[in-house]
Amino acid sequence: MIRAENVSKAYGDTLVVDGVSLELPAGGITSIIGPNGAGKSTFLSMVSRLLKMSAGSVTVDGMDVTKTPSDELARRLSILRQDNHIAARLTVRDLVAFGRFPHSKGRNTKADKKIIDQSIDYLNLSDLSNRFLDELSGGQRQRAFVAMVLCQDTDYVLLDEPLNNLDMKHAMSMMKILRRAADELGKTVVLVLHDINFASWYSDYIVAMRDGRICHKGRVKEIMNQSVLAEIYDMDITVHEIGGRRVSLFYE
Template sequence: MIVASNVSKSYGAACVVDGVSLQLPKGGITSIIGPNGAGKSTLLSMVSRLMAMDAGTVTVGGLDVSKAASDELARRLSILRQDNHMTARLTVRDLVSFGRYPYTKGRLTLDDKEHIERAIRYLDLAALSERFLDELSGGQRQRAFVAMVLAQDTDYVLLDEPLNSLDMKHASAMMKLMKRAATELGKTVVLVLHDINFAGWYSDYIVAMKDGRVAAQGPAAEMIQPQVLSEIYEMEIAVHELAGQRISVYYG
């Protein structure tokens, strides 16, 4: 379980995350949604210790992220940031192998190589494994970065806007992959998403943020409701069902 207690972050006079407290369930997919500037990515960055908190505490599986050794935290939690661009010319396999660094410091064992190959196969990247990242499409590169995160083999996987640069087909495939990872590999997956439809379709739990605070949270079926979403996004939103699933239709 991920537990945040009174977490805050400000830039000058602007409070970006304002005393957030929440408990994210272990297992399944949790999506963090909300309008631009709600503090979603900042909160995720503090949970993963990519960004220091001004106040509050975060524990991941009982581990205090502000006090844990870096190697220990990296074996418990992995994160894919929005700005995941690489300047070095790397192959897909080179990139995925970085996921094993917390364990090996670059000296790969047979066990590490098995994790790397398993992640490459899981993301269906075997045919592209020796290609350079700058030779891939945006969707293929995104899959390679997700493979790196999965190769890290952590219980908790955090992804900040993983659907960026993906068209609808590849975004859907990415969400299905995350669902498989949560179900088959026992991962706890936490995503920052802008697309309410994908959040409602694939998430088990949803946290909605607004103005730096948690506006609402709960199981996906309870969150994908017109009155909840309309208040968060300050626009009229209708919710319809398709094949037993809730999807969102915007009116504004």
Template sequence: MIEIKGVTKRYGETAVVDDVSLTIAPGGVTSVIGANGAGKSTLLSIVSRLTPADSGTVTVDGLDVTTTPSEKLARRLAVLRQENHMSVRLTVRELVAFGRFPHSGGRLTERDLALVDEAIGYFELDDLADRHLDQLSGGQRQRAYVAMVLCQDTDYVLLDEPLNNLDRRHSVQMMRRLRRMADDYAKTVVMVVHDINFASCHSDAIVAMKHGKVIAQGTTEEMMTPKVLKEVYDLDIDVHDINGSRIGVYYA
């Protein structure tokens, strides 16, 4: 369980995360939605200890993220940032193997190598395993980064806009893989998603933020209503049931 209690982060006079308290239950997919500047990515960054909070606490299964040793936390919690840049030229296999560092310290065992192969196969990267990242398309590269996160073998996975720079087809494929990963490996996946319909179709729960605060949270059925979406986006959005999913539609 991830427990966030009274977390605040300010830049100058602006509270980008404003006294947020939130509990994320184990298992499944939770999507964090909201307009630009709502505080979504900052909150995720605080939970993953990439950004220090000014006040409040975050615990992962009782472990305080600010005091738990990095190696111990990295065996429980994996994170993929919105922008990923490597200063060295790596192959897909070398990148995915980085996911084993918290467990192996860089000395890969047979089990580590087997998990690297498993993650590469799971994201259908076998034919690209020995290709360098700069030789891949954006969609292929994003799959490689998520395979690295899977290879880290943590109970919790935090993803900041995993659909960033992906076209519609690759976004659909990525969301399906992430949904399947959560189910197949019994992981708790928390992701920042801009597209409400991707959140609706592939999530178990949705958290909505606005002006640094959590203004609503619940199941997809509870959250995908015109009233809630109007509050989140200040926009009139119709909601329709299509093939078992609630889909939001707005008109220019």
């Protein structure tokens, strides 16, 4: 379990995340939603220790993220940031292999290479494994980065806006892969998402943030409610049930 207690982040006099206390359950997919500027990505960055907290604490299965050695934490928790710019010219296989660094320190064994191959195959990238990243489409590159994160073979996988720059077809494909990773590989997947319908369709839990605070949290059906969504986004929203799942439509 990931536990945050009174986590805050301030830039000067501006409080971006304001005293967030939250338990993210082990297993399944948890999506963090909310309007722009709600503090979603900032909170996720603090959970993964990419960003220093102004106050509060975060533990992962009881390990304090600020005190746990980096290599030990990296074997339990991995994160894909929103911006993934790599200056070096790498192939897909080179990139995915970086995921083994916390385990092998760059000296990959046969077991490491097997996991690299499995991760490439899991993201349907086998035919592209020797292609350079700059030769791929945006969707293919995003899959390569997700393969790298899965190759790290951690219990917790954190993804900040993994659907960025993906069209509807590729976004759906990505969410299906992440759903499989949670169900088949036993990963705990935590996502920051803007599309609440993807969150509704593929998640087990939803956490909603607004103005740097948690405003709602719970199972999908508890959040995909007209009055709850209207409070989160400050606009009128209708919710419809399709195939046992709830989807939303915005209107003025």
